[in-house]
Amino acid sequence: PPIKAESDCKDDGCSHSCVTTADIPVCTCPDGMVLGADSKTCMVPVTILMGMNRAIISRTEGETEVRSLLPVGTTAFDFHYNNREIIAFADNNIMRYPFAGELTRPKPPSALVTPTSKVSSLAVDWIHQDVYWICQQRSAIEASSLSRN
Structure with missing residues (x-):
């Protein structure tokens, strides 16, 4: 059921993108960004x-x-x-x-x-x-x- 997985991904609330692994949606971030503590929001990491x-x-x-x-x-x-x-x-x-x-x-x-x-x-x-x-x-x-x- 890829259609179900795609809709799960859209409904998961990811700020940028999402992939499904074993029908479980996982939020992902573009290069240069990291996933925040909520596992949904991408942010630029603080450089110290x-x-x-x-x-x-x-x-x-x-x-x-x-x-x-x-x-x-x-x-x-x-x-x-x-x-x-x-x-x-x-x-x-x-x-x-x-x-x-x-x-x-x-x-x-x-x-x-x-x-x-x-x-x-x-x-x-x-x-x-x-x-x-x-x-x-x-x-x-x-x-x-x-x-x-």
Whole structure:
């Protein structure tokens, strides 16, 4: 019954286009757009640029004002894409900062691990749920699981 599937697709309320898979209508978006939380509306994703300059982490969205996101003294950070959070070394801890795109943090940060020496850089493996960092004192790469917290 392709006619039924086509009418289901039209009645589903998609903002742009729709395909049917196993007679279930699924909204789709053109290139350069993403499906919103309602799974029906297409929107242009917000592009966020994060950068670090002299231990002040900031971000900007196009022409908007740049604001600090993390404490002064932060020496390394990375972004966990799937969890929408910033993992950063600040206040002698590797911290988890929830980040939903706003200029303010919605929840207080939580400590993941306390390294034995200063961290000069870190990287988030968001596929395997690990964080890696360089331990300056030992000249070694250390790791911790992100999924335990």
